[in-house]
Amino acid sequence: MKLAVFASGSGSNFEAIVGAVHAGDIAGTVQVLICDKGDAFALERAERLCIPAYVLEPRKYGSKVEYEEAVLQVLRSYEVELIILAGYMRLVGDTLLSAYENRIINIHPSLLPAFPGLDAIGQAFDAGVKITGVTVHYVDAGMDTGPIIAQEAVKVEDSDNKEAVQRKIQAVEHSLYPKTVQHVIEDLGRRINQ
Ligand code: GAR
Numbered sequence: 001m002k003l004a005v006f007a008s009g010s011g012s013n014f015e016a017i018v019g020a021v022h023a024g025d026i027a028g029t030v031q032v033l034i035c036d037k038g039d040a041f042a043l044e045r046a047e048r049l050c051i052p053a054y055v056l057e058p059r060k061y062g063s064k065v066e067y068e069e070a071v072l073q074v075l076r077s078y079e080v081e082l083i084i085l086a087g088y089m090r091l092v093g094d095t096l097l098s099a100y101e102n103r104i105i106n107i108h109p110s111l112l113p114a115f116p117g118l119d120a121i122g123q124a125f126d127a128g129v130k131i132t133g134v135t136v137h138y139v140d141a142g143m144d145t146g147p148i149i150a151q152e153a154v155k156v157e158d159s160d161n162k163e164a165v166q167r168k169i170q171a172v173e174h175s176l177y178p179k180t181v182q183h184v185i186e187d188l189g190r191r192i193n194q
Contacts, residue, residue, distance in 0.1 A: 001028035001185045004080040006088035007035055011042025012170060013086035013107060013177050018049050020178030027185055031078035034071055036090055052078075058090070068095035075099075082188065084181060085139060089118070092139050104139040105184055107177050109169045111135060111151055116144035121169055125162045131155055132165065134172045136180040150180040 003026075005014045014033060020026045033046040033053040046053035054074050061067035072095060075083070083096070085106040092104060110120040112135040115127075124132040133153040140146040154168045 001188065002031045002079050002081045003028045003084055003181070004032050004034055004075055004078065004082075005030055005084045005086050007033060007040060007042035007086050008037050008089040009040055009042065009087045011040065011045045011087065013173055014042050015045050015049065016174035017084060017086065017178055017181060018051060020181070025178055026182050028082070028181075031080055032074060034074065034088075036088065042087075064093045065095050068093050071096065072099055082181075082184065083139075084177075086177070091141070091143060094141070097139070097141060102138060103188070105149065105181070106137055106139045106144070106146070107173055108135045108137070108144045109166075109173065111153065112137060112144055112148060120144075121166050122162060125156070125165055129156060132169070134169060134176050136177060149184065150176060152176050 005017060007014050017026065018030050021028060021030055030051050033042060033051050035043055035053060035055045036058060038055045038057060043053050043055065056067065056070055058064065058067040061070060081103065083100050083104040085104065096104065108120060110124055111133040115123040131153050133151055135148055136150045137148045138146040152172050154172055156165055
């Protein structure tokens with residue numbers, strides 16, 4: 001299956017997914033990285049991993065529709081079948097949602113529906129929860145909403161500071177996301193063959 005990863009920041013999940021593809025754990029290829037920020041570290045990872053990367057900055061377009069149409073053009077040129085959001089800090093609009101119905105997934109660093117939005121790890125830490133975690137879900141028009149595909153819990157110890165929680169969350173993300181991407185690919189395959 002032909003995959004695109006969207007990232008706005010560090011891109012550690014992007015790299016974990018490319019690693020799983022190389023290891024044969026994902027039956028697909030990462031065709032392209034889409035980045036909405038020109039200074040995202042994910043771009044350096046893409047170069048090292050030899051994955052084509054495109055920077056499309058929304059502010060350079062007249063509207064969200066025009067921005068997403070430009071993204072769509074790139075996706076179509078790589079025949080992308082599944083979009084993987086990996087730290088893409090932007091709401092997906094109707095243009096992409098209708099072109100890729102049930103084919104956009106996202107990872108979020110909390111047990112949704114708890115702590116949606118920005119700095120979910122900080123929100124959970126400040127709330128003093130003893131268990132948080134990671135969610136992978138299908139994307140709809142809302143912020144970190146959409147049907148949940150997989151979740152994994154992370155325990156917060158009394159001795160953990162926010163950075164320690166973040167490290168635990170990221171370690172879980174880097175194993176849960178590739179595994180879940182493979183499940184989604186298998187599901188899509190079944191749907192297509194029905
Ligand atoms: C990840 O923790 C991901 O769950 C989060 O951004 C981080 C990106 O890290 N996404 C969200 O908060 C989405 N609402 P990465 O760039 O190193 O993969």
